[in-house]
Amino acid sequence: MAEGEKLIPINIEDEMKSAYIDYSMSVIVSRALPDVRDGLKPVHRRVLYGMYELGVRSSSAHKKSARIVGEVLGKYHPHGDTSVYDSMVRMAQEWSLRYMLVDGQGNFGSIDGDSPAAMRYTEARMRKIADDMLADIDKDTVDHQLNFDDSLEEPTVLPARVPNLLVNGASGIAVGMATNMPPHNLSEVIDGTVAYIENNDIEIDELITHIKAPDFPTGGIIYGYDGVKEAFHTGRGRVVMRAKATFEEVQGRECIIVTEIPYQVNKADMIKKTADLVNDKKIEGISSIRDESDRKGMRIVYILKRDAVPNIVLNTLFKYTALQSSFSVNNIALVKGRPQLLNVKEMIHYFVEHRHEVVVRRTKFELKKAEDRAHILEGLIIASDNIDEVIKIIRASSNAEEARANLIERFKLSEIQAKAIVEMRLRQLTGLEQDKLREEYDEIIKTIADLKDILDRKERRMDIIKEELLEIKDKYGDERRSEINFAGGDLSMEDMIPNEQVVITISHAGYIKRTPLTEYKTQNRGGVGQKASSTRNEDFLEHLFVGTNHQYMLFFTQKGKCFWMRVYEIPEGSKTSKGRAIQNLINIDNTDKVKAFICTQDLKDEEYVNSHYVIMATKKGTVKKTSLEQYSRPRQNGINAIGIREDDELLEAKLTTGTSQIFLGLKSGKAIRFEESKTRPMGRNASGVRGIRLASENDEVIGMVSVHNFEDELLVVSENGYGKRSSIEDYRITNRGGKGVKTISITEKTGNLVAIKNVSDSDDLMIINRSGIAIRMSVEDLRVMGRATQGVKLINIKGDDSIAAVAKVMKEEDDLDEVDILDIEVTTEDGTAIDNGSTDATENSSEEE
Numbered sequence: 046m047a048e049g050e051k052l053i054p055i056n057i058e059d060e061m062k063s064a065y066i067d068y069s070m071s072v073i074v075s076r077a078l079p080d081v082r083d084g085l086k087p088v089h090r091r092v093l094y095g096m097y098e099l100g101v102r103s104s105s106a107h108k109k110s111a112r113i114v115g116e117v118l119g120k121y122h123p124h125g126d127t128s129v130y131d132s133m134v135r136m137a138q139e140w141s142l143r144y145m146l147v148d149g150q151g152n153f154g155s156i157d158g159d160s161p162a163a164m165r166y167t168e169a170r171m172r173k174i175a176d177d178m179l180a181d182i183d184k185d186t187v188d189h190q191l192n193f194d195d196s197l198e199e200p201t202v203l204p205a206r207v208p209n210l211l212v213n214g215a216s217g218i219a220v221g222m223a224t225n226m227p228p229h230n231l232s233e234v235i236d237g238t239v240a241y242i243e244n245n246d247i248e249i250d251e252l253i254t255h256i257k258a259p260d261f262p263t264g265g266i267i268y269g270y271d272g273v274k275e276a277f278h279t280g281r282g283r284v285v286m287r288a289k290a291t292f293e294e295v296q297g298r299e300c301i302i303v304t305e306i307p308y309q310v311n312k313a314d315m316i317k318k319t320a321d322l323v324n325d326k327k328i329e330g331i332s333s334i335r336d337e338s339d340r341k342g343m344r345i346v347y348i349l350k351r352d353a354v355p356n357i358v359l360n361t362l363f364k365y366t367a368l369q370s371s372f373s374v375n376n377i378a379l380v381k382g383r384p385q386l387l388n389v390k391e392m393i394h395y396f397v398e399h400r401h402e403v404v405v406r407r408t409k410f411e412l413k414k415a416e417d418r419a420h421i422l423e424g425l426i427i428a429s430d431n432i433d434e435v436i437k438i439i440r441a442s443s444n445a446e447e448a449r450a451n452l453i454e455r456f457k458l459s460e461i462q463a464k465a466i467v468e469m470r471l472r473q474l475t476g477l478e479q480d481k482l483r484e485e486y487d488e489i490i491k492t493i494a495d496l497k498d499i500l501d502r503k504e505r506r507m508d509i510i511k512e513e514l515l516e517i518k519d520k521y522g523d524e525r526r527s528e529i530n531f532a533g534g535d536l537s538m539e540d541m542i543p544n545e546q547v548v549i550t551i552s553h554a555g556y557i558k559r560t561p562l563t564e565y566k567t568q569n570r571g572g573v574g575q576k577a578s579s580t581r582n583e584d585f586l587e588h589l590f591v592g593t594n595h596q597y598m599l600f601f602t603q604k605g606k607c608f609w610m611r612v613y614e615i616p617e618g619s620k621t622s623k624g625r626a627i628q629n630l631i632n633i634d635n636t637d638k639v640k641a642f643i644c645t646q647d648l649k650d651e652e653y654v655n656s657h658y659v660i661m662a663t664k665k666g667t668v669k670k671t672s673l674e675q676y677s678r679p680r681q682n683g684i685n686a687i688g689i690r691e692d693d694e695l696l697e698a699k700l701t702t703g704t705s706q707i708f709l710g711l712k713s714g715k716a717i718r719f720e721e722s723k724t725r726p727m728g729r730n731a732s733g734v735r736g737i738r739l740a741s742e743n744d745e746v747i748g749m750v751s752v753h754n755f756e757d758e759l760l761v762v763s764e765n766g767y768g769k770r771s772s773i774e775d776y777r778i779t780n781r782g783g784k785g786v787k788t789i790s791i792t793e794k795t796g797n798l799v800a801i802k803n804v805s806d807s808d809d810l811m812i813i814n815r816s817g818i819a820i821r822m823s824v825e826d827l828r829v830m831g832r833a834t835q836g837v838k839l840i841n842i843k844g845d846d847s848i849a850a851v852a853k854v855m856k857e858e859d860d861l862d863e864v865d866i867l868d869i870e871v872t873t874e875d876g877t878a879i880d881n882g883s884t885d886a887t888e889n890s891s892e893e894e
Contacts, residue, residue, distance in 0.1 A: 068220070069219075069220040069221065072219050072220050073219045073220060073222070073379075073384055074379065074382060075087050076088075076217075076219070077217035077218055077219035077223075077224070078215075078217055078219055078222075078224055078377060078378060078379050078384055079210060079215040079217070079224065079226075079378050079379065080202050080210075080378065080379050081210060081378040081379060081380050081385075081387065081392065081395040081396070081399075082202050082205060082210075082395060082396065082399035083178065083202050083203040083204075083205035083209055083210070083399070084205070084208070084209035084210025084211070084212075084213060084214075084215060084378075085178075085202075085203065085209065086132075086215065086217060087122070088122055088124075088128060088129060088132045089132055089136065089146075090200065090202070090203060091117050091121040091122045091129075091199065092113070092117055092129060092132055092133050092136070092147075093146065093171065093175055093178060093179060093203065094121065094179070094182075094199060094200055094203070095113060095116045095117035095120065095121060096113055096116075096147075096169075096170070096171050096175075097171070097179050097182070098116070098120075099112070099113060099116050101113060101169070101170045101171060102170065102171050102176055103148065103170060103171050103172055103173045103175065103176050105170060106170070107148070107150045107168035107169060107170045108168060108169065108170065109164070109165065109167075109168055110130060110133065110149075110151075110164035110165075110166075110167045110168060110169050111164040111165045113133065113169060114126050114129045114130050114133070114164050117129050120192060120197055120199075121192050121193070121197075121199045123193045126164070130161075130164045133147055133169060134149070134153050134154060134161045134167075137149030137153050137169060138153055138154060139262060140156045140262050140263050141262065142213050142228070142262060143212055143213055143214070143228035143229070143230075143231075143260060143261070143262045143526075144174055144207070144212055144213055144228075144231060144521060145172055145174075146171070146172055146174060146175040146178065146213075147169050147170075147171065147172060147175065148169065148170050148171065148172045149167060149168070149169050150167065150168040150169065151166055151167035151168055152166070152167065153167060156263070156306075156311070156312050156343075157311065157312050157313035158311040158312075158313060158314065173520070173521075174207060174520075174521050177206040177207055177517060177520075178203050178204070178205050178206065178207055178209060179203055179204065180204060180206050181204045181403065181407050182200060182203065182204055184406070184407045184410040184411065185406055185407075185409075185410045186204045186402075186403040186406045186407050186410070187200050187201065187202050187203065187204055187403070187406075188200070188201045188202070189201065202399070204403045204407075205396075205399065205400075205403075206400075206513055206514075206517055207231070207517055207521075208231075208234050208235070208238055208392075208393070208396045208514075210226065210378060210392055210396065211226075211228075211229045211234045211256075211389075211392055211393070211396070212228060212229055212230070212231045212234050213228050214226040214227045214228040214229075214259075215378070219384070222377055222384055223375060223377070224375055224376070224377040224378065225372070225373055225374060225375045226374065226375075226376050226378075227259035227261070227276075227284060227308075227372055227374055228259060228260060228261060228262065228308075229256055229258075229259055229260050230256075230257075230260035230523070230524075230525050230526075231517070231518065231521055231522050231523070232518050232522035232523065233255055233256045233257060233260070233525070234256055235514045235515065235517060235518040235522070236255040236256070236518075237252050237255035237256040237389075237393060238393050238396065238397060238514055239511055239514060239515070240252065240255050241390065241393045241394070241397060242397060242507050242510060242511050243511075245394075247390070249277055249278050249388060249389060249390050252277070252389055252390055252393070253274065253277055253389075256277070256389060257525075257529060258270070258273045258284070258527070258529050259273065259284055259372070259374075259527065260525050260526055260527050261286065261307070261308035261372075261526065261527045262308065262526065263305055263306055263307065263308050263310075263526075264289060264305035264526040264527055264528075265286050265287060265288055265289055265305045265306060265307050265308065265526075265527055265528075266286070266287040266288070266289055266305075266527065266528045266529075266530050267284060267285070267286060267287075267527050267528070267529045267530065268285040268286065268287045268369065268530050269285050269530065269531075269532075270529065270531045272284045272285060272371075272374075273529075276374035276376070276389075277388060277389045278388055278389075279386075279388055280374070280375070280376035280377075280386040280387050280388045280391075281373075281374060281375055281376070281386070282373075282374045283371050283372070283373055283374070284371060284372045284374060285369065285370075285371050286307035286308060286369070286370055286371065286372060286527075287307065287363060287368065287369045287530075288303045288305060288306045288307060288368040288369070289303065289304050289305035289528070290302065290303045290304075290359055290368070291304070292355045295346065295348070298332075298348050298349065298351070299349045299353065299355050300346050300347060300348050300349060301346075301347040301349065301355060301358060301359055301362070302344060302345070302346055302347075303343070303344070303345040303346075303347070303368065304342065304343055304344060305343060305526075306343065306345075306367070306368065307367065307368070307369070307370045307372075308372060309370075309372075310367045310370055312336070312338070312343070312345070313336075314367075315366060315367040315368070316334055316336055316345065318366060318367070319331075319334060319347075319362065319366045319368075320334055322365055322366065327365060328358075328361050328362065328365055328366075329350075329353070329358075329361070330349055330350050330352075330353030330354070330357065330358040330361070331347050331348070331349060331350070331353070331358060332348050332349065332350045333348045334346070334347050334348070335348070347362070352616060352618075352625050353616070354614070354615075354616045354617055356613060357613075357614055357616075376388070376392065378392070380395060397510065400510045400513075401506055401507070401510065404499075404506050404509055404510060405500065405506065408496050408499045408500055408506075409500065411492075411496055412493060412496040412497065412500070415489050415492050415493045415496060416493060417461075418489055419486065419489045419490060419493060420459065420461065420462065421461060421462060421465045422482060422485060422486040422489065423462065423486070424456075424458050424459070424461075424462025424463070424465055424466055425462075425465060425466065425469065425473075425482055426482055426483065426486060427456050427458065427462075428452075428456075428466040428469065429473075429474070429479045429482060431456070432474055434455070435452065435466060438451045438452055438455060439452075439467065445467055448463075448467050449463040449464060449467055450463075452466055452467070544593050544594050544595045545561060545562075545593065545594055546561070546562040546591065546592070546593050547559040547560060547561055547562060547591070547592060547593065547594060547612065547617075548560045548561075548562050548564075548565060548589065548590070548591055548811075549589070549590045549591070549592060549598070549612070549615060549642075550589050550590075550624065550813075551589075551590075551624075551627065551639060551642075552623075552624065554626075555626055555627045555628065555638060555639065556623055556624035556625060556626055556627070557615055557616070557624050557625060557626075557627050557630065557639075558615065558616055558617065558618035558622060558623075558624030558625065559594075559612060559613075559615045559616070559617050559618070560617070560618060560619065560620055561617075562591065564619065564620045565620070565811070565819070565821050589811060589813055589850045589851075589852040590642060590644070590852060591852065591853075592612050592644035593612065593644075594611075594612050594613040595611070595612065595613065596611070596612050596644040596645060596646065597609060597610075597611060597612075597644065597645045597646075597647075597648050598610045598611070598612055598615070598642055598643075598644060599642060599643050599644075599645060599659070599676060599698070600627070600631060600633075600639045600641075600642045601639070601640060601641040601642060601643075601661065601686055601687075601695055601698040602633060602634075602637040602638060602639050602640060602683075602695065603637060603638050603639075603640045603689075603694035603695050603696075604634070604636075604637045604689055604694070604695070605685060605686050605687040605688060605689040605695050606633075606634075606637065606683045606684065606685060606686060607676055607683055607684050607685075607686035608631040608632070608633060608683040609631075609676075609679035609680075609683075610630060610631060612644065614630070615630070616630075620819075627639055631683070632681060632682050632683060633683070640694065640695050640696055640697070641661070641695065641696065641697045641698040642698070643659065643698055643699065643700045644700075645657070645673065645700060648673075648676075648677040648679070649677070651674075653673075654672070654673045654674040654676075654677040655672065655673075655674050656702060656703070657672075657673040657700055657701065657702060657703075658670050658671065658672055658673060658700070658701050658702070658703050658721075658726065659671050659672075659673055659676060659686070659698055659699070659700060659701075660698070660699050660701050660705075660707065660721065660724065660749070660751060661686065661687050661695060661697065661698045661699075661733065662695075662696050662697045662698075662709055662736060662746055662749040663687075663689065663690075663693045663694060663695055663696055663733070663746070664693055664694050664696050664745040664746050665690070665692070665693040665739065665745070665746070666709065666735060666736050666737040666738065666739055666746055667690070667693065667732065667733040667734065667735060667736060668707065668709070668724055668733055668734060668735075668736030668749075668781065669687050669724070669727055669731060669732070669733025669734070670701075670721065670724040670725070670726050670727065671686070671687075671726060671727055671728070671729055671731075672726055673700065675728070675729050676729075684729060685729050685730050686698070686729060687729070687730075687731070687732065687733060688730050688731060688732035688733075689732070690732060696745075696746055696747075696748075696749070697746075697748060697749040699749060699750075699751045700751075701721055701751045701753070702753065703721060703722070704721065704722070704753060705721045705751040705752055705753045706718055706719065706720055706721060706751070706752045706753075706755075706773075706778070707719055707720075707721050707724075707736070707749065707750070707751055707752075707781075708749065708750040708751075708752065708759060708776070708801060708803070709736050709737045709746050709748075709749050709785070710746065710747050710748045710749075710750075710761065710788060710798055710800075710801030711737065711739065711740060711744050711745070711746060711747065711785065711798065712743075712744055712745050712746075712747050712797045712798055713740045713741070713744045713791065713797070713798070714787055714788055714789045714790065714791035714797075714798050715737075715740060715784065715785035715786065715787060715788060716759070716761075716776060716785050716786065716787075716788035716801065716832075717736070717737045717776075717779060717781070717783055717784075717785035717786070718773070718776040718777065718778050718779065719736075719778060719779055719780060719781040719783075720778065721751065723780065723781045724736075724781065734781070734782075735781065735782040736749075736781050736782065737781070737782070737783065737784070737785055738782060738783065738784050738785075740784065747797075747798050747799055747800065747801065748800055748801040748802070749801075750801055750802060750803045751803075752773060752803045754803075754805070755773055755774075756805065757773060757803040757804060757805050758770040758771060758772055758773060758803070758804055758805065758829055759771055759772075759773055759775075759776070759788070759801065759802070759803055759804075759832075760800075760801070760802045760803070760804045760810070760824070760827070760851075760853075761788050761789045761798055761800065761801050761802075761836070762798075762799055762800040762802075762812070762839060762848060762851050763789060763791070763795040763796045763797065763798055763799060763836070763848075764795075764796035764797055764798075764799045764847040764848050765794065765795055765796035765842055765847060765848075766838055766839055766840045766841065766842040766847075766848060767789075767794070767795040767796075767835060767836040767837065767838055767839065768800075768827070768836050768837070768839040768851075769789065769827065769830045769834060769835075769836030769837060770804060770824065770827050770828075770829055770830070771788075771829060771830055771831060771832040771834075772829060772832075773803070775831065775832040776788070776832065786832070787832065787833045788801070788832050789832075789833075789834070789835065789836060790833055790834060790835040792835060794835075795835055795836070796847065799847075799848050799849075799851070800848070800850070800851035802851060802852075802853055804824045804853055805824065806824060806825040807824075808823075808824040808853045809821055809822065809823055809824065809853065810822050810823070810824050810827075810839075810851065810852075810853055811851070811852045811853065812839060812840050812848060812850075812851050813848070813849050813850045813851075814840070814842065814846050814847065814848055814849055815846060815847055815848075815849040816843075816846045818840075818846075820839075820840050822839070824853070827839070
């Protein structure tokens, strides 16, 4: 051991504790957290101050980054050069900072995560907004501290005319705490700050009307407002960000075009991860992804497969990729050297407090300077008034020191005044110069009075802060980049999908699609019809239904299971497209088949689900009623809707209000009418009770109707195109379980009964053949006949074709002023367009109403 040294034994536990606490405090205070006043961490402050000291302002030429980094390292920041250069680079990246503080020249990296060029290649200078961060720093506006080797002084905070903490945000991980502050729009922040200055008791809810939400440099959409509100109120919250996406057709293919992505998302990584998900079949419907971004802007193109639904694919991308990501707000900043969680009002309060202190210190500095100058001017004026005597005293003195002493004695001057007189130039003796002295003195006296007034009155100081802020807003204020989707968050994609009326068709082989109702046309009875759908070999359309995009679809399978889907999730197709296999959309068993489906309104509405029932019928004549509430909790793999006995299958399901009457129709031409109340509500797993007794072993139920408007008529259609409507009152009410009465006279010419519907004059009828031909006609064209008649021909059947499905479309004439006018053109075989005129039409939201 060297001479003079001694060992001090220390408990290792105590040493580790104190060393770790010192390290923690150093990280918290001197590295990771921003100061609430200027919103900067020490490294950023030192970079800006280093550039200021070097003279690399916004008006000067760019200087090599290595020169700036060397200045900062050597004078203020004794850490790695990488930490300094990386911080400076980030301040020059337009996708990192909402308002960049450094003007970079050269390769400063990219949003794809490319590294910037080495500091020996790049150049930088301050931006104009950074000049304003340092404005008045030379007027003793902020405290200075000694640097790491006590050789120089550096500012502890910048004067910051710009509310930088709010406009640029910050993120950092300290020890035991972290900060993550989003950037905001400068114009909004200044409006909010001005509102706070005008009323210190302003509520946060009122501040939010000025500062609406974060504003990210990369734009995008803020999806949902609850997290934003929470962050403004508490300092913590979760802001959901979405990419800005549009749909375009590029070379005949539907594409999703993304032009803005969420903040802090690496574009190249995001595209690669999306491609991996597509390859792993976790995201379906995308055939390829192209990055067409250039210096004009971002453009990522997702080219979709032909049968993909753009909305659904986009929804999937939001769910599984960084096209939707969240920003966890955690507003922790240093307040008087201590970390503190701050809400938006507190951040504004501390900024205004800081600016107030800056204005006071600046005014004091300028006042002292003005008073010093006034003092000198007073001496110069005395000298110019007595110039001959002054010259005489100076000439008679042997040196400057003696001259000063003599002047002080003669004119009762101060040391400073006497020195100024001795150092006067001869040209200041001219009459013009003497006038100038007096003018300057008068001006400076006014300035002193003004500065004293500022120091005496707080409202003056606040007005100055306000004026300076509005000046900053004029210079740098811009439009918001991030849009706000207030209705987002918990709501589904339906917000972006118009609630238009659509025709849903399901083919015998299980292909489903939705088509806008406007594609279909009203024709006269006996027409040949239009091509409604091209089906696959030996396939034909079996179900047809009319609903609206925002409704829920409940699918009931022949094995008695129930599945859910929103109507807009069904792939859209034209009238002639084939549709998409249901198996790809819902988790249905390969051996099962969808037999019935109903549209319902909002399943989360308790009153609605408790006042509605689902009534089901099977081929063998069983009926069952269950409350809709039992079907209001969707499950991915479906649920049991009815217990199906062997050799039976579910045929139909209807939505009712519990007060309807039920009609069941048999293939053999019989029908039964009974009160729905005769069927008590049962649980989901029950099998039901007998609804109608079959006439023979080969007989089966072909349809069920629930009627609550007894002015309706009953329409029946046979497989060879015959149909008729007859009064409901022709069918007597019986108990359920009877044999029923004749509803149509079945002959070889008519074929078996295939459809039974309740209709009125205001309905349109839609009939589809197994070959895919569709016809739409008005029900009022059909006259009412007796129930035992054979009916009239509704559609001309060619060859061995037959009717596959019948559905109705309702026209509500009361609502004609509220509905769209359908104007559809039908093209003949030779390509000429026939305009059949326009039809006013809307449908009811569900078939059973």
